[in-house]
Amino acid sequence: MIKDELKSFINTIHFAHIGYNDDNNEPNIKMVFCQYHKGISNFYISTNTSSIHVQQLKKNSKACLYIDNQDTFQGLMLKGNIIIHHDHEHKAALWTAEDIQYYKNGIDDEDYCVLEFVVDSGRYYSAGRSINLEKELFINDSEDKIVKNL
Amino acid sequence: MIKDELKSFINTIHFAHIGYNDDNNEPNIKMVFCQYHKGISNFYISTNTSSIHVQQLKKNSKACLYIDNQDTFQGLMLKGNIIIHHDHEHKAALWTAEDIQYYKNGIDDEDYCVLEFVVDSGRYYSAGRSINLEKELFINDSEDKIVKNL
DSSP, X not given: OHHHHHHHHHTTOSEEEEEEXXXXXXXXXXXXXXXXXXXTTEEEEEEETTSHHHHHHHHOOEEEEEEEETTTTEEEEEEEEEEEEOSHHHHHHHOOGGGGGTOTTGGGXXXXXXXXXXXXXXXXXXXXXXXXXXXXXXXXXXXXXXXXXX | OHHHHHHHXXXXXXXXXXXXXXXXXXXXXXXXXXXXXXXXTEEEEEEETTSHHHHHHHHOOEEEEEEEETTTTEEEEEEEEEEEEOSHHXXXXXXXXXXXXXXXXXXXXXXXXXXXXXXXXXEXXXXXXXXXXXXXXXXXXXXXXXXXXX
């Protein structure tokens, strides 16, 4: 089943590329750590509030998330929207001891925020196939807990 | 010098991510083989004419090319435009023996085309730094010959 294949794939990743538009409505990309998710529909990314992609996503939340494995030639292009979280709960959920090197004031550092990418639809490339992933596949697929990939 | 650092970095890559907009002006990403270039300003990518990204780039040539190394945390975000080449010369320049598995009619297969990404400006992430790369850096940096990375 395609959903099981996607779940297995998503459980292996550590990085992703976010696509977003700038003030001129032109496409930009940023590579990010992407290890936290709820099922296949919600992805959580810790990042700097002051960074260019966050500033642009504040103005235009439409985004895509591209997950790939260059060895297996798998690619997952997800379209959706970004929610920017500044609350303690989201920030604590993703915080690790090493993050102190980036955010000297700890979990509540104002420059630390959590992006939540909410999937709307997608396309999956694997073994020469290209499969459209409709909205229905992602509905109610957000599991209860944020899980961190190994 | 930043240009030398960029040249060394670009000479090591095999893949890149192209960012482009769809009919709704929303960002999309596609991972592509990216081994051919002239200097640091022109990148050449062989791809299927029928693929979604080529069809969209035909309508809106504004694009970005993101090159990264996940081990060294280097990232290069290039903004520019895509030119789609269907002529024999460009297609022959990038053709390799293995391509016959994708394009059964050979070099002149209508489904085979070459994307040329022409850089306008960029941003370079390395060792915790983020450097804006102005237009001037890329002017006259297209060398004579298309070079293939090892």
